[in-house]
Amino acid sequence: MVNSTYFENNPKLYLFLPMLYVLWADSVLSKRELQLLEELIKSQKWINAEEQDFLEQYLNPENPPSPQTLKKWRKTILEAAETQEESLSTLGKALVKHHDKEHEAAISPETLESFQEAEEKIGLLHKETNYIFQKKHDTVTSQLQTESDFPVKKLTQLLEGTQGETIQKVKAVISDPSFKYPDKGDLQTEREQVYALCKTLAENGFGSWAFPKEYGGKGDMEGYFTIMETLSYHDLSLVIKFGVQFGLWGMSVFFLGSEKHHQKYLTDIGSLKLPGCFAMTETNHGSNVKGLETTATYSKADKTITINTPHEKACKEYIGNAAMHGQKATVFAKLIIDEVDYGVSAFVVPLRTSEGNLIDGVRIEDCGRKMGLNGVDNGKIWFDNVAIPVDDMLDKFSGIDDHGEFFSSISSDNRRFFTMLGTLVGGRIGIPRSALAAAKKGLTIAIRYSDQRKQFGPKNGEEVPILNYRMHQRRLLPPLATSYALHFSLQYLTKRFLNKTEDDAREIEALAAGLKAYTTWFTTATLQECREATGGKGYLWENAIPALKADTDIYTTFEGDNTVLMQLVAKNRLTEFKQEFGDMDFITVFNYLTNSAKVNLIEKNPIAVRRTDDEHLLDLEFHESAFRYREEHILSAAAQRLKRLIDDGMDSFDAFNVSGHHLVNVGIAYIERIVLEQFHEAIKNVEDESLKPTLDKLASLFALSVIEKNKGWYLEDGYMEGVKTKAIRKMVNQLSWELRKDAVALTEVFDIPENCLAAAIA
Amino acid sequence: MVNSTYFENNPKLYLFLPMLYVLWADSVLSKRELQLLEELIKSQKWINAEEQDFLEQYLNPENPPSPQTLKKWRKTILEAAETQEESLSTLGKALVKHHDKEHEAAISPETLESFQEAEEKIGLLHKETNYIFQKKHDTVTSQLQTESDFPVKKLTQLLEGTQGETIQKVKAVISDPSFKYPDKGDLQTEREQVYALCKTLAENGFGSWAFPKEYGGKGDMEGYFTIMETLSYHDLSLVIKFGVQFGLWGMSVFFLGSEKHHQKYLTDIGSLKLPGCFAMTETNHGSNVKGLETTATYSKADKTITINTPHEKACKEYIGNAAMHGQKATVFAKLIIDEVDYGVSAFVVPLRTSEGNLIDGVRIEDCGRKMGLNGVDNGKIWFDNVAIPVDDMLDKFSGIDDHGEFFSSISSDNRRFFTMLGTLVGGRIGIPRSALAAAKKGLTIAIRYSDQRKQFGPKNGEEVPILNYRMHQRRLLPPLATSYALHFSLQYLTKRFLNKTEDDAREIEALAAGLKAYTTWFTTATLQECREATGGKGYLWENAIPALKADTDIYTTFEGDNTVLMQLVAKNRLTEFKQEFGDMDFITVFNYLTNSAKVNLIEKNPIAVRRTDDEHLLDLEFHESAFRYREEHILSAAAQRLKRLIDDGMDSFDAFNVSGHHLVNVGIAYIERIVLEQFHEAIKNVEDESLKPTLDKLASLFALSVIEKNKGWYLEDGYMEGVKTKAIRKMVNQLSWELRKDAVALTEVFDIPENCLAAAIA
CATH class of the missing domain: 2.40.110.10 (Butyryl-CoA Dehydrogenase, subunit A, domain 2)
Incomplete structure (x- = not known):
């Protein structure tokens, strides 16, 4: 019964061919699909019993069409249909026409309708199935590409500040x-x-x-x-x-x-x-x-x-x-x-x-x-x-x-x-600045590679750069934004350190400890993403990421274990910079806890907890309020908790221990607020308007990705409702998508000497 | 005026000494403290102007007592006061008595009261300040230690299942x-x-x-x-x-x-x-x-x-x-x-x-x-x-x-x-099993070290093992629980693979892909914690963690990039195991999306969203419901989202791309549910009752730490309210605290040959 010329001899049956092909080409037929097809065949009054048998032989999973048959069908379809058809049935109709104009005319509107109904039931969306027969398939995803127009050199100068000459001198030597x-x-x-x-x-x-x-x-x-x-x-x-x-x-x-x-x-x-x-x-x-x-x-x-x-x-x-x-x-x-x-x-x-x-x-x-x-x-x-x-x-x-x-x-x-x-706090400035440079280098390599590396694509379309994928953007774009944010806060820390006095020394020590911990954790996490985002290439020594990862891994430990440092930062925040930094003695904290007046906390804005409009979500003021709110409330909660535990008779050492996780978050919330503020401060001072849109986007992406990370806290607290945190996630995705085109240029801004990007893939 | 014998000659002034010592010993005096002390001194009618001047010289930050003076004060105090006093003033009183009984009798109750008032205002809690003068200082934190009583060997046998003989044979060779x-x-x-x-x-x-x-x-x-x-x-x-x-x-x-x-x-x-x-x-x-x-x-x-x-x-x-x-x-x-x-x-x-x-x-x-x-x-x-x-x-x-x-x-x-x-899915079984073994080895080294390594302690008390610190427990105990959970699910995967048929092959491929991704991500994260938790020691090659980290880092890439795999798992979930696994073609998914009937989703329990009692939080049924709820709802939301996007005219390739993050979470939620179920299944089948309490705790810690990680989702969804997620965080802390004493034994259960724990620190 399987007869390679049967279709040719019965050209009206071509009407079934596209559907048969599609169903066999990419899957094995499910029971439901088989049933729907069988019903379709049986319902067609214009085919006789033999023709019906012929068609039904292709509904038997035990005896599928041979690979050659499938290929022949495809060839037949492609020869007949040059242009895009609206559905598999109109494609079938075109096939019939191609082989026998007379038969085509005989296909009634009712017949076509029954076919289209079946298609719909099976779930064969015409646009999608059409792509099976096309060589080109453009999508929004395919169109994303590197095409930035902000002035790269000017942004480099902004990052370098007063240090351009020194930087050039060092680069000349290492290049x-x-x-x-x-x-x-x-x-x-x-x-x-x-x-x-x-x-x-x-x-x-x-x-x-x-x-x-x-x-x-x-x-x-x-x-x-x-x-x-x-x-x-x-x-x-x-x-x-x-x-x-x-x-x-x-x-x-x-x-x-x-x-x-x-x-x-x-x-x-x-x-x-x-x-x-x-x-x-x-x-x-x-x-x-x-x-x-x-x-x-x-x-x-x-x-x-x-x-x-x-x-x-x-x-x-x-x-x-x-x-x-x-x-x-x-x-x-x-x-x-x-x-x-x-x-x-x-x-x-x-x-x-x-x-x-x-x-x-x-x-x-x-x-x-x-x-x-x-x-x-x-x-x-x-x-x-x-x-x-x-x-x-x-x-x-x-x-x-x-x-x-x-x-x-x-x-x-x-x-x-x-x-x-x-007096030795300088180490806690040098290390995070080195760590951030390592993260920037990792991001430069990973982003350049992801802009070039293509993998997968739409059906019969070209493969697309992996940086066009949302998951890849979520991996690399928020860290890129954060590396900009940290850049300005480390410059701020450096300036504070250079101008420090007896009065603010403790504050600066806390700031250095916190930024050291925050930045080195960021670098470790970012380089991990860079490694995974560059796949096997990122595992080869020649591509630099292994050395970056291995070398910076200890940054989270030396110049002070990050977890210990963040708890010290918290203690320092509890005592309002009053006491020597670095001491694990708690007496001075009690003094504070015992004597502290009620703090005036920022209040929730009952309207803002549900606001999800773009204007609000992209408002830098909103970001600052959210960061400050978290910082203040988490600090105040920690103070109250410690006081309650100690008042209840717990030894202070125990009280601080069981609050350790809370205290680390106090330190992180403080640092995040500083980082955001300093990023905003830097943007405010930018004179060149052409840089602002990009910087604003980076600042928003940093802020919103931090809020997204902390959404559990905001939701627990009631500062935001679910509709808002969902909208924030969406905005993080959207900003990452928009910044994708600038991503390569934003790494060029770092102006890392090419010989240092030893990575073969960069 | 500074006169080293002035106190001796005016023994009643010893009443001030403990307070003066404490305030100088560990901090620099704040303005408020100075003011309170000055008020105290001035209000004492029983001292004359010269004595007042003598005391007030010690309130001048420009001219602090010399280091020698401070040491002498301490010595004087320690010589006089053998026993613990209730406050600095009673300690002062004891000092006066020691030097001159007569004067002691002269200290009126009113005087003492004014001192105690000042102490309180300054915030010098008697219990805490007393520790300054003691050599021993026990705390709850100090008392935590390794003291497990569950039968280690029996648990090893449970993990080994039928494979004990093979394991011993391999261990004999590698040892x-x-x-x-x-x-x-x-x-x-x-x-x-x-x-x-x-x-x-x-x-x-x-x-x-x-x-x-x-x-x-x-x-x-x-x-x-x-x-x-x-x-x-x-x-x-x-x-x-x-x-x-x-x-x-x-x-x-x-x-x-x-x-x-x-x-x-x-x-x-x-x-x-x-x-x-x-x-x-x-x-x-x-x-x-x-x-x-x-x-x-x-x-x-x-x-x-x-x-x-x-x-x-x-x-x-x-x-x-x-x-x-x-x-x-x-x-x-x-x-x-x-x-x-x-x-x-x-x-x-x-x-x-x-x-x-x-x-x-x-x-x-x-x-x-x-x-x-x-x-x-x-x-x-x-x-x-x-x-x-x-x-x-x-x-x-x-x-x-x-x-x-x-x-x-x-x-x-x-x-x-x-x-x-x-047919080559075996690689996605071997890799996660190898990864889990690496994580177990890292945890064994880190936990043993943290049980021995002491750092910091209560004031004048002994240093305590770092595993007694909450932050350290939070780092290592949830991963330890997760490693048990994963052990059983990888055994389950192996068994499914060994018995696979045509019918369940696709499901098993998805399971293997998902468990490969989940386990290798877990291993990467866990070894990072182990490295940081062991500080500088964990960075030395001799302590094995560097090799474990570097070697397993590629596990997230080979046998399939984890992010790609998790999206494939999600697609497979969307099509209910119907289609060939590993295909990035989406037609089959549309069939499902277009045809899928409304799923019967688990509904929220309006009472449970706020329940925070221990019985509920530790109820394995609650854990399973929460996991299943998340899995079902996140899957159903993904399906609806994709359908909506495609119905709105978006190309399917784009729709899947912009849903990439969502899809990864679909995959993760599925795997987490399987892992929890298989852990519970294993516990149900344990015959030895002596193992159950420990296994129950591990299962609860795994479940609750996953819920804590996902709390943003649960809160957004409304499945839990803030009071509940806070209670869950507290329970994660509590379980980690309770399991701390079992931690070393729980790594002994893995029974890793000592020569393989080459780590000098283990």
Whole structure:
């Protein structure tokens, strides 16, 4: 019965062919489809029993048409129908006509109607099924493409602010062909390469940049951060090696030492003649650094201080520069005079001779391979009663006088320690700026790739760039907007730091801690998205994302564990910047909790809780109110909760512990409000109107994606209703869609040197 | 005026000392505190002007007491007061008494009252300030410790199910001292080491385990998955190298080939005499594998098939075993006969001779270093018209007959392709099981470390294990519960796969795709938490977490990009398992959308939306209803949305694109419901009552943490109100707190060989 010429001999049956083809071509027939088709065939009075049998043979799943038959059908259909038909039945009619004009005329309107009814019942939308027979298929999704018209260079200048010249100078050095990427694999090779590159940076004057002119520097602290940030486009081991030497080791001598130490050390530190370390963390004391156990015992007899590691796990650990290159270290140790413990101070202690031989009494172990940053030689250090001259105590905050008496302008050991730490807050500025640069680099690679990489497409249409897919946009566009937002807040933090006074020092320390935590978490999450968004390509070392991910992963830990930091930020918010930052002692918080007057909280706006119009959703004022509302209410709730727990007799330590999650959110809400405000502030100050529409969109996308992330909180609180959070989700999608065309240009704004985008895919 | 003996000479003034000490010891005095203290001093009629001046000198922030003075005060206080006092004033009174009994008697109740009033105003809670003078300070937080009493071994047996013997056999091999970890660093060394270990595994019979007995195997597919999973405790490069050889290469020959291929290849594959590859992915076609471009052209003349790479970017990429060891490959290519394209089929193609020399026409490039899995030699392969005998076409689903005609029982090329892929679903079982093993290993290391690692503590109390902190519990305990939940669902998936029929094949493919995506995302997120939760230690290579993270990162991409897979799962849910899985063609979905009757959705329970009692929150029935409700409503909303968009004239491709985010959530909600149900099912079947309380808690923690994650959705929908989601958050905290004592034992249940927990910190 299966007869390849049967259709040709009975051309009226072609009317059935398109439907038969479509149903077999892309699926196996379901019972319902079979039944509907069978009914259709049976209802046609104009075909006889034999023809009916012929057609019904194609309704048997046990005996489907052969692949060749299917292909022949397709060919037959394509030959007959040049133009787009309205439905499968009109296509069938055209087929009949093509083979036999007479029969076509015989197809009655009723017949066609019954076919169309069947089509509809089966669910074969004419537009969709038509695409099966077409070579081209354009969709809205297909049309999206890179076509931005905002002035890229002007936006770059805005981001660079006053630092353009310094940035260019750094980029010139790292773009030089001699500035190769260190080889990965062999640890020692990579470390030596990074060390050599660091020397080149020092030769270019970058190492001493922040130091006073008399020690070979430029006295330009802002420039130092710019250098750290710009170097981050190249290799993060290099940045950290650079930061350990000139930031941690150099700045500790600069900020904790006095004139005599500056004279003795700074020039050689800045030139990298004297490589050194920052030896604070101990194996047993990382976050709780106040508890460190290394001792520095003063001897009146010979005016020396003896540095000692009291037990194996009190060794200094993860110390950068220690495993191979460090010759001296700023060592943090408890100062003991006449058996009285004066708390933690800092001392310059030798580790190696200038030839690189270990000093007697110093034992160093290599930390070995790490997840990343393998160009940095981290080590453990033990001191076995290493004596140093009393002059090598860094005595900015406390010292030992000629009579061997301890002196300090700060009574409390605890407070002195945190005041000392406070001066080192620069690390919590350099790290987030480096982290953000890494995120920008990851986004540049992922967005460029996603703009080029095509995968899937409409039926018989071309494949479309993966950045045209909503899910891909949701992965990459909100982080792109956030990276802009963070850029301005880190510039703000830097400026605050450069102008800090006694009065706002605590606030700035909290701000730095919070932004460090927020930015590094952002970077970790963003690079994860970039890795997944670039698929297998993002897993290959040549495409840079693996190194970015591995290297920055520790950023969430060093310069302070993010979770611990965010709880400190919250405590600081609770005490309104009153107290020393970094102290985990709670007494000062009680003072606040006990005495705090009722805060005037922002009230809900009963109309706004349901507003979903675009004007409102895109109103920057609305965004700020929503962020402020959350910040205030979450802080006030935390204060009330702590007070209630303590009033109910809970130990304060327990009360703070069980509120830990709440406190982290207090810190995050504070930082998010600052980031939004500073983004808005930057936009307000933009003079070039041509930049504003894009910046406004980025600011809205940042704000709304944060609100979307926090929608559970807003809904719980009643600040928004479901209709509104749904509208916000939709607007996040819409803004991502609109910004897709600008995405590549928005990464060009970062102006990352091409050689640093080593990624083959970028 | 500052006179160190003034207090001694005026012992009544000791009454002020504790307050002065406390205020200076841990903070700098605020204006308010200064004012309150000054008022207190001035209001005391029993001190004269000189005494008043003496005291007031200590209220000057410009001239604080010296560090020595502060220390002396402390010593004085500690000497006098052995026992705990009720407040700073009673402590002061005790001090006065210690130095001069007479004066103590003179302190009037009114005086004491005024002091206590001041204390309260300042906010110095007696309990808290007292801790300053104590050496011990116990808190609820301090008391938490590992103290589990459920039968660990019995729970291990429950997890192992029928597979205990196989697991022990694998563990015996990987625990052998000869089974060292491969060196990291030099690529070639690591690859050769992993290859050698793979040979050892083959010698132990693991390679051929799943193959029929006639080819040296045991015909035990379930055992094969168990082996993959258990090996994952050792080294993931080894697992993937093993999986490439015996799973991808071996199973493709087994499932896509016929008897003749089994005879020709399986024995040598299982013994690793014949190393091979699975060459499907091309540079330009990864997710959209249907579009791959390699051709396999049949020549009637000499009955050969010629494999060809049409252009540079149509090369096979990321192919495991290709860069170094592979001698043959299952190559996926479009079969062309007489210029007709019959769609993608699979062919066995030689790459290298048994001596390892490349075959003529084959070009291979090394993919080089990757983020992880560097023990696997991935490569790119180009074929320049490599001819193979027609017999090496794997002809389970289609073939070429003796007349050179194509034959297949499946009409549509598209459907044939996805049917073929469907048989390879095993990879989407092996990968999530390996991923879960990696997560369990990470959790074991992180939880053991967090149970031992102490940091911070109550004032003057001992430091407490970091696992006692709420934030740390929230990081690690819900993932621990989820890892149990996933364990049972992956066992369920395995069983379904082993018993699959034509009827449920599509459902199982969707289940595998969804569980693969869900589990690998879970693993990536969990290992990130483990890394951060173990701080710097977690960044060191020796502590295993870096390798776990780097190696599993690609799991979210290979065997299918997770985001693409979750959208496929959603599409499959929309069509109720009717259609071939993996097809991105949408016609079949319209059929469903157009025809689907109204679904009977679960209705909200108006009382339950506000219920917050423990009985309800811990009710497994409530959890299942909440999960099912979400699954049904999110699916139904997606269907309605798609239908609306298409009815409004949107192209289906666009409609699916703009619904992408929604669809991913449809997939996730489905998988979460399955995971919860299977966990409950497993608990129901537990005979040993002693295991139930712990399993119930784990199931509740899993369920409630998922609901907490989705609370925005539940609140938007109105299924829960804010009071309830808040109560759920509290319960997640509470369950994590309660399970903290069991956490170490719950990781012991995984019974990971100690040598595999290479982590120094574990």
